[in-house]
Amino acid sequence: MDQVDRAIVECLKANSRAPYGDIGAEVGLSASAVKRRIDRLVEDGTIRGFTIVIDxxxxxxxxxxxxxxxxxxxxxxxxxxxxxxxxxxxxxxxxxxxxxxxxxxxxxxxxxxxxxxxxxxxxxxxxxxxxxxxxxxxxxxxxx
Structure with a gap:
């Protein structure tokens, strides 16, 4: 994971439902580039899943x-x-x-x-x- 991947992961940790465009604006990438990176992080097992947190x-x-x-x-x-x-x-x-x-x-x-x-x-x-x-x-x- 590079620094951009880490920044994307931090965005997802804050809100795993954030649109790719919003994440891209935060990390300086296009929505499609964010999607490609997230897909790679899921594929290589860095991101194991997406979930909800209930009180x-x-x-x-x-x-x-x-x-x-x-x-x-x-x-x-x-x-x-x-x-x-x-x-x-x-x-x-x-x-x-x-x-x-x-x-x-x-x-x-x-x-x-x-x-x-x-x-x-x-x-x-x-x-x-x-x-x-x-x-x-x-x-x-x-x-x-």
Missing amino acids: PAAEGRATEAYVELFCRGNVTPDNLRRMLTAVPEVVGAVTVTGEADALAHIRSADMPSLERALERVRHTAMVDHTRSAIVLSRLIDRSA
Whole structure:
């Protein structure tokens, strides 16, 4: 990716529905040149897709927590992925360094549903215990 590609990607990150002409005006190219570059970025896998971002509160998932998972024995990432995929409130999960084996991001409608999701995670054979941090407010969110 060159600087122009990066500028196009930044425009798409701000508004993936922006017309090619508007992007071209921003980066100094014609609409057709922008389209060709975007097509190439999609074709080579740099751009993996286009999506919408919905306010979690509008979907009834305003309560969120980050949960550290401490597992028994040696647990593979595939086993953790299967277990966490079965809990629909888990919206993201990663393996991590440090004391915990993994970190799960959970979103739910309210505290009782968050507690039920945590119980489903805790009651699997591979999880010894968890440590949770409930989100009070978002300071920065660049995931969109």
